[in-house]
Amino acid sequence: MPLHYINGKFVRGTSGDVIEVHNPATEELIDTVPRGTELDAESALISAKDAFVRWRRTSANLRAQLLHDAAAKMRSHKDEIVRLLTLEQGKPVPENEEEFEWLTNTFDYYAELGRHERGRVLPSGEYTQLNLVLKEPYGVALCIIPWNYPLLLMAWKVAPALAAGNTVIIKPSEMTPLSMLYLAEHCFDHLPAGVLNVVTGYGTEVAEPLVRHPHVPVIAFTGSLATGQRIASIGAPMMKKLHLELGGKDAFVIAEDADPQIAARALAYAALTNAGQVCTSTERVYLPKSKARKFTEALLDHVKTLRLGPGIEPTTDMGPMMGANYRAKVEEHVAEAVSRGARVLHGGRRPERFQKGFYYEPTVITHVDHSMKIMREETFGPAIPIMEYDSFKEAIELVNDSQFGLGACLLTSDALKAKMFLEEVKAGTIWINDPLTDNYAGPFGGMKLSGGARELGQEGLDEFRETKHVHWEFETAPKPWWYPYGDTDS
Secondary structure: OOEEEEOOEEEEOOOOOEEEEEOOOOOOEEEEEEOOOHHHHHHHHHHHHHHHHHHOOOOHHHHHHHHHHHHHHHHHOHHHHHHHHHHHHOOOHHHHHHHHHHHHHHHHHHHHHOOOOOEEEEOOOOOOEEEEEEEEEOOEEEEEOOOOOOOHHHHHHHHHHHHOOOEEEEEOOOOOOHHHHHHHHHOOOOOOOOOEEEOOOOHHHHHHHHHHOOOOOEEEEEOOHHHHHHHHHHHHHHOOEEEEEOOOOEEEEEOOOOOHHHHHHHHHHHHHHHHHOOOOOEEEEEEEHHHHHHHHHHHHHHHOOOOEOOOOOOOOOEOOOOOHHHHHHHHHHHHHHHHOOOEEEEOOOOOOOOOOOOOOOOEEEEOOOOOOHHHOOOOOOOEEEEEEEOOHHHHHHHHHOOOEEOEEEEEOOOHHHHHHHHHHOOOOEEEEOOOOOOOOOOOEOOEEOOOOOOEOHHHHHHOOEEEEEEEEEOOOOOOOOOOOOOOOOO
């Protein structure tokens, strides 16, 4: 019987309906989970709201120990967690092992950061006064998790939220809920009842009622621009804290001085990890016109060596896409570009050897421009569109010619070019010579329509804390500026 995790125990869904979870590599049924309802969401909210009264007053040291304990339990269940991730999400095992490391280390990181401080002391105006800045939890945080990194992106929200003293309701993607439920059973079972709750189902039926609810002050979401805008349209008028990490159309600029072989490997990694289903995937490549042919040939040689297959197989370099609709979007973008003059140099098809699964060949496409969807809209798949530039200044202008501003990459040994790039490009993360590498202490997030939320680092903790200023006068005596004006006796 599929179950939700509410108030420290597994409970049946109120509707009795289920959602099937399929393996994207084989399309086989893995398991089912409850199709949650507004009543299930309300039950989780009551649990989280009641638990918040106690959790916010739990000592920071104890909260830290409980988060460390969660990370330790995860490590004792590593093999099963990685297996579940691979089956339900499709990435190759090495990529899921990397996601697992981010999962555990993020909980350890915020365990320590959460007890480091809760504000600061300000210089006061008078000797008899004390001024404090306090950082306090909001209350119940709704964490809406996407399918592409279902545990990493959960950790980036839930770990700081809990460390700050909030309680959480997790709404995993209906496509990848199994690993989250496994964690609830085996790794979060020691948390006080109600501190962490998991409700499975569709966003409109489970998450939206909570977004609308007045007792859910924080909404943390990673996903598409359209869904983020929908959440904002509901939450902003209610003055909720909106933590929105949205889409991207990240660019990668290769400078003239770059080594073609290194550039090929860097580009393939940045564009094709998780079959290109990463918000920071490279979706626009800019090559110097004078050396574009050499760089393109090196990229083609490297991409042709990549092996497609189920993520569970040890020889696989790139797994399937998540579903038919996501693959269809890539096909649409490629077809539209070709109809307008672009050329597919490699890929651009469904591999014939797979009868099942949502596979799509890594695709290298040239002769593109910014009028095409593949250079303007988020593709979210294994396509590498290449455009040429004449000058480095033009390359930066092309990078900034986008409604998104999540990340941007540069490969160069020229310090002046690197400095110009990091100062002029409008993006939340700039990678120079090391694409798509994150840092636990470094804030991750975007600009423009990619959203203004920040995850990781001190900024990630502060996303789940609100600020209070305390002005304390020790002497209870009238002040000379109080009414009545002109009263010189007080």
